[in-house]
Amino acid sequence: AQSVTQLGSHVSVSEGALVLLRCNYSSSVPPYLFWYVQYPNQGLQLLLKYTSAATLVKGINGFEAEFKKSETSFHLTKPSAHMSDAAEYFCAVSDRYGGSQGNLIFGKGTKLSVKP
Amino acid sequence: GAGVSQTPSNKVTEKGKYVELRCDPISGHTALYWYRQSLGQGPEFLIYFQGTGAADDSGLPNDRFFAVRPEGSVSTLKIQRTERGDSAVYLCASSLMDRGRYNEQFFGPGTRLTVL
Numbered sequence: 344a345q346s347v348t349q350l351g352s353h354v355s356v357s358e359g360a361l362v363l364l365r366c367n368y369s370s371s372v373p374p375y376l377f378w379y380v381q382y383p384n385q386g387l388q389l390l391l392k393y394t395s396a397a398t399l400v401k402g403i404n405g406f407e408a409e410f411k412k413s414e415t416s417f418h419l420t421k422p423s424a425h426m427s428d429a430a431e432y433f434c435a436v437s438d439r440y441g442g443s444q445g446n447l448i449f450g451k452g453t454k455l456s457v458k459p
Numbered sequence: 460g461a462g463v464s465q466t467p468s469n470k471v472t473e474k475g476k477y478v479e480l481r482c483d484p485i486s487g488h489t490a491l492y493w494y495r496q497s498l499g500q501g502p503e504f505l506i507y508f509q510g511t512g513a514a515d516d517s518g519l520p521n522d523r524f525f526a527v528r529p530e531g532s533v534s535t536l537k538i539q540r541t542e543r544g545d546s547a548v549y550l551c552a553s554s555l556m557d558r559g560r561y562n563e564q565f566f567g568p569g570t571r572l573t574v575l
Contacts (some may be wrong), residue, residue, distance in 0.1 A: 375561060387502070387566040394561040431504075433501050444477070446492055446515065447564065449501030 345436050349450035357458045362406075362421040364453045366434030369415065375437040376417045377447065378408055382430045390395045390432070393417060404428070429457045461485065463567035465551050471573045473539055480536040480570045484553030492564060493526055495549040502550055508534060509556060512565050541574045548572070 350365040368374060376393040391402025398410040408419045416448045417434060438445040464483045472478050484491050489510055494502035504518040509529045519525075523541075528534040538545055548571050552564040 387476040389563060391560070392563070435501075446504040446507050446518070447494075447502070447507070448504065449494075451501050452571075 344457055345374065345438060345448045347434050347436050347448055348448040349408075349432075349434050349453050351453055352451065353454045353456065355458060356424045356454040358393075358426055361422050362419070362428065362455065364432050364434075364455065366408075366417045366419065366450060367415050368417060368434070368436045369399040370436055370438070372438060376410060376454035377437070378402065378406070378417075378419050379433045379435060380430050381433065381452075387433070390419070401452045424455075424457045425457065426457050431455070463551055463565050464516070465549075465567040465570050467570060468568065469571045469573075469575065472519070473575050474541060474543060476574075477488075477543050478538050478541055478572065480538075480549050480550030480572070482534045482536070482553075482567060484532060484534070485565055486532075487553055488533065488548050488553035490554045490556040490562065490564075491528060492552040492554075493534070494538050494551055494552065496548045498547070505536070538572075541572075543574050546572055546574045 346369045348367045348452040358424045378390040379387040380390050381387050391400045393400050393410045397427050401407045406421045408417050410417055431452045434450045437447050466481045491508040493505040496502040506526050506529045507515040523539045526536045548569040550569045551567045554562040554564045
């Protein structure tokens, strides 16, 4: 069965500092991997996705993530945090069904706070 | 263009009552997903439709939960004899279903259900 573990339910960084949100996954088949962001009282927005091409994936708002099969990880990074990055971030994994996508399995989320 | 819409945005009901939650997917999206997000948790998969049929309902927690999509567009999630533990945000997502390729799921804003 697939699963996702996000280390750290809360992460706090200073504005301008590096953001690192950790995600490890478990999957018996090559997965699709995703990071979503959720701002307060808003829906989920896709930040970036890994679908088997380049292992370093760039997303919106300056975020990127690297797929490391040997470590079963897909950590999210951003070189310099902005106040507007404060939100909750979810890592998710999906099976591939003949190349198509199945339902998403989400981690519990990491709430990012950015201090001025 | 119009995204996924969900109605109502908020629903307060009493324990034991019946509720219906509606999802309008993006026009032309044949795949539709329901997820439930409890407080402090990531979204959890409930059910997935391809067209009119439920392709995977393995996430429905018990037989009080039921969902339909009679014409392959709008879907309704129905909860009978609601319990306080059903309180959560119910998310709907839709996607194309082009076989052999990744199809992004687009999420609606959710319906916040509170069972008193």
